[in-house]
Amino acid sequence: MAALSDSLLAWTIFAYLAAMVCYLIEYAFGPRGAVARTAARELVTAVGEALPAQPVVIEEATAPPAGRTAALGRLGVALTVVGLALHAGVMVTRGLAAGRVPWGNMYEFVIAVSFVGAVAWLVLLAGRPTLRLIGLFVTLALILILGFAGVILHTDAAPLVPALDSYWLKIHVTAAATASGLLLIAFVPAALFLVRNGYEAGKRTFPYTIGEKLPAADLLERLTFRVHAFAFPIWTFAIICGAIWAESAWGRYWGWDPKEVWSFISWVAYAAYLHARATPSVKRTTATWFAVAAWGTMLVNLYVINFVAVGLHSYAGVK
């Protein structure tokens, strides 16, 4: 079972890779969406007439991008679903091999987190087909995360260390993995909003040129907020459950363990983003930079702390 799980991981990465190639072709050769065309026409007028540009009205495109390359985009979505099924297979076989829930060490945790991210992406896509163009960046992130997990973090399936053997593993770690997956995937619309916003403001240097074919900045910004607003209470719940478990297992609910400290830092950082987003006087770009910074603290918590800091959460099992 453990060997099957490992080979399924390779197939999962392969499926996401194939999906990414499809998205890439659609992205590179597909027509620009109606939204992007509107903006481009306004800009040409502005240059030609030497008059101050009219405010560019960006309408939300509700239909998915059409054209010859659209079939490849749909194939990309189908391959993402195949990858997700294989991804679930990795976790099921791993859980059967170890005889427990498959998120007991860092390798398994990262696979669970990326699974949540992939599910979240497909749910968002089902509601807004126009987001298909950012599938390229989502699958790229999934491939990088899973590849790193498979090559660097991989550990053999084994029973849990005694300290983790509690029903709180199911509650606390499931909540933490769900929130982490959502918050990590929320970075994609956040970063793409900053790119697209720069593009709509007329910037044409490197990172902003990516924005040419992206969905409207306004749509990306609202999406960023919604995913964060959904994930943040789950993250809060995960920290509270962790504190309750810590009280029963270690005798104190908060002991400034490195993982606890960085969870708190991430919590404050995401709270700062949500607060900035809710404050009308703070610009949306400024607020989104808070989200990007908060995402950085999540990465530190997930990767750096497990390798560098020694604490009670050192269950990574990475040698």
Added chain:
Amino acid sequence: VQFVGTKQWITVSVRHDPGERIVLFGAGALLIGLMVSLTGRRRRVWARVSPTDGGRSLISLGGLARSGSFADEFDRLAGLVGAADEKAGRPMAVAGKGS
């Protein structure tokens, strides 16, 4: 290399924290408040009643949503105010603007 024996030891941690319940209650309250404030749609409506000639009154309504627009809801609200007024037999002019 010589084996020099072992020394038995034990670490005992005794702790009494009377604040635990308060923290638990606070954390629960925080979570509930957080979800309410993140999911609730906040919008404000102002009403100003000013007298006009002939003993009638003018009701002016103003609305402001924290995010997005609630023009439809506001129009319905303004209509309700006008309808309720007519029912009471004191027709008043209702003017409103939502944002």
